[in-house]
Amino acid sequence: xxxxxxxxxxxxxxxxxxxxxxxxxxxxxxxxxxxxxxxxxxxxxxxxxxxxxxxxxxxxxxxxxxxxxxxxxxxxxxxxxxxxxxxxxxxxxxxxxxxxxxxxxxxxxxxxxxxxxxxxxxxxxxxxxxxxxxxxxxxxxxxxxxxxxxxxxxxxxxxxxxxxxxxxxxxxxxxxxxxxxxxxxxxxxxxxxxxxxxxxxxxxxxxxxxxxxxxxxxxxxxxxxxxxxxxxxxxxxxxxxxxxxxxxxxxxxxxxxxxxxxxxxxxxxxxxxxxxxxxxxxxxxxxxxxxxxxxxxxxxxxxxxxxxxxxxxxxxxxxxxxxxxxxxxxxxxxxxxxxxxxxxxxxxxxxxxxxxxxxxxxxxxxxxxxxxxxxxxxxxxxxxxxxxxxxxxxxxxxxxxxxxxxxxxxxxxxxxxxxxxxxxxxxxxxxxxxxxxxxxxxxxxxxxxxxxxxxxxxxxxxx
Numbered sequence: 069x070x071x072x073x074x075x076x077x078x079x080x081x082x083x084x085x086x087x088x089x090x091x092x093x094x095x096x097x098x099x100x101x102x103x104x105x106x107x108x109x110x111x112x113x114x115x116x117x118x119x120x121x122x123x124x125x126x127x128x129x130x131x132x133x134x135x136x137x138x139x140x141x142x143x144x145x146x147x148x149x150x151x152x153x154x155x156x157x158x159x160x161x162x163x164x165x166x167x168x169x170x171x172x173x174x175x176x177x178x179x180x181x182x183x184x185x186x187x188x189x190x191x192x193x194x195x196x197x198x199x200x201x202x203x204x205x206x207x208x209x210x211x212x213x214x215x216x217x218x219x220x221x222x223x224x225x226x227x228x229x230x231x232x233x234x235x236x237x238x239x240x241x242x243x244x245x246x247x248x249x250x251x252x253x254x255x256x257x258x259x260x261x262x263x264x265x266x267x268x269x270x271x272x273x274x275x276x277x278x279x280x281x282x283x284x285x286x287x288x289x290x291x292x293x294x295x296x297x298x299x300x301x302x303x304x305x306x307x308x309x310x311x312x313x314x315x316x317x318x319x320x321x322x323x324x325x326x327x328x329x330x331x332x333x334x335x336x337x338x339x340x341x342x343x344x345x346x347x348x349x350x351x352x353x354x355x356x357x358x359x360x361x362x363x364x365x366x367x368x369x370x371x372x373x374x375x376x377x378x379x380x381x382x383x384x385x386x387x388x389x390x391x392x393x394x395x396x397x398x399x400x401x402x403x404x405x406x407x408x409x410x411x412x413x414x415x416x417x418x419x420x421x422x423x424x425x426x427x428x429x430x431x432x433x434x435x436x437x438x439x440x441x442x443x444x445x446x447x448x449x450x451x452x453x454x455x456x457x458x459x460x461x462x463x464x465x466x467x468x469x470x471x472x473x474x475x476x477x478x479x480x481x482x483x484x485x486x487x488x489x490x491x492x493x494x495x496x497x498x499x500x501x502x503x504x505x506x507x508x509x510x511x512x513x514x515x516x517x518x519x520x521x522x523x524x525x526x527x528x529x530x531x
Contacts, residue, residue, distance in 0.1 A: 080235045080375045081157055085384065086391040089368055093395070095237035096364035099228075101357065102244040111353045113255045114269050115418045120346040122266055123418060125206035131352060133193045134214060136327035137186045138221055141178035143323040145171055145226045147316025150453055151308070152233035153371050157378030161294035163308075168230055168288075169301045170308040175226035179219030186215030197335040200342050206266045213267055217274035220281050227284035232371055234295055239287055247280035315453065318462035325470040332477055336490045344487065347427035350418040354432075358403045358439055365396045366450035373454025382515040389451045389509075396443045407436045431491060438495030444502040445469075448509045455515070460508060468501030 080088055115123035148171030155163040190211040199207055228240035251272050258268030288297035337348045369392045376384045407414065411432040415425040449461040476493040483489070 080372055081379045081381060081384070085387050086395070089372060089388060089391055089395065092235065092237050092371065093364055093368045095241040096232070096367055097361055099237070099241040099244045099364075101360060102241070102248045111350065112417055113259050114266065115350070117259050118265060120342060120419055120421055120424060121202050122206055124200070124342060124345040124349050125203050125266060126210055126269055126349070130194070130207045130211060131349075133190065133197070133211065133327075133331065134186070136193070136324060136331065137182045137215075138218060138225075139323035139327055140320040141182050141222055142225045143320035144313070144316040145174050145178060145222070146229060146319050147312040147314065147458070148174060148226070149229040149233040150315050150370065150374050150456060151311055152230060153235075153374030153454070154378035154456065156234055157375030165294045165296075165301075166305050166308055167312075168295060168297060169303060170305050170312060171226055171230060172223075172297065172302045173304050174309070174312060175223050176219070176302070179222035182222060183215055183218040186218055187212060190215060193331075197331050198338045200338060200345060202342060203345065210266050210270045213270035213274060217277060220274065220277045224277055224281040224284060227281065227288065230288070230295075231284075232367055233374070235371060235375065237368075243280045243283045246283060247276045250279045251276035315456055315458045318458040319453065322462045322465045325466045329470040329473040332474060333490060333493070336477060336481060337487070340487060343421070343423045344427055346419065346421070347415075347424045347431060350415055350424070351428050351431050353418070354407065354414050355435070358400070358407075361399055361403065362396060362442060362446045365392050365399075366446040368392065369447055370450040370454040373451045377455050377515075385451070385454075385515050389447065392447050392451075393443060396447055397440060400440045400443060404436050404439050407432055427487070430487065434488060434491055435494050438498060441495060441498040441502055444505050445498065448505040452509065452514055457514070460512065461505075464501060464504045464508060468504050469497045472497040472500060
């Protein structure tokens, strides 16, 4: 018999929907902004102290290669967070505890594997994306140190995702703030004061992640309910692992395909030289401000749908999706205005090189007006995954974004001169993929009618 007595109500399955979404969203949003600051601190300090070559080395293709490997395993483990949120919404504390420890076991195995693979394949991947010769030694040095600490990075990401699955978005914010401030201080110390160069930025990143991970683990160990972490209980549980992989593997594949398509785009951008590579690296840091915000909405709706789906509140799930789409549109409009109005000032944070700034502003003018076309992709895919349906969103994303981008590079880019021929693939792929997601969401019977729900329709509520 299920034990459903000690899980507290957190508001996600009750109350005014848009208020509960914003209450959950804002800590995620501020957390993701701090995460971006966490990454941007490297770029600003490195760009100002070490020059545009070092700036290109810690951003652009280097970031994409890191995301290629880290992203797959974080996506793989994300299946656990969907399961945790559904069990939590169903108030099944025994299964919540099992899912938490299964997620940590998967994170440890994934982190160790990505450390080994990333360390030994860093150079071949950098060569494959045509990394400029003057950037290669710096990028390789940075990546070797980064991947040596990949276990810490994966554990930290999964640990904070577990908190969000419970409906707790405040603690991940606190962890990020401390990690971000630590990273900035260590960057200034290692790069600015001690003159350690690119390796100083890498050490600062890894050590600040250690601080954040320590806070995550201590907080989980100190919990007093079924969410508490016990090191001796960290192990794989067969059925839980199967459910986790069923949901998480498609997400991991999607993340990998995103990174592969971005690597191909990075290779094309690198062919234009160091100025373009540096401009794209800086744009990536600025651009991430928006993606962090829209991703926060995706995380919020996934947890919201997961808990309400587990509780059997289907009408609430649907209303939550509509409210999230509208809120996302408002935030997107604000970001587009800021980037298009103050783009040059934003680039000046990273470099004083006029060629790099001019190239960056050109990139912004091509991509930023179309940010709004990505909203449906993030929100609808997050909502669908919250129900445990992971395969179709992955197929749509892989074909609509990754497949189209690869096809574009092979057919359109050779016929259009300059950067425009490369980066205009972004808005085109977003539009097509959004249309596919809208069709599937409206026609795919994502949420069963509440009066028709049986235990078999929500399998995570069963014993």
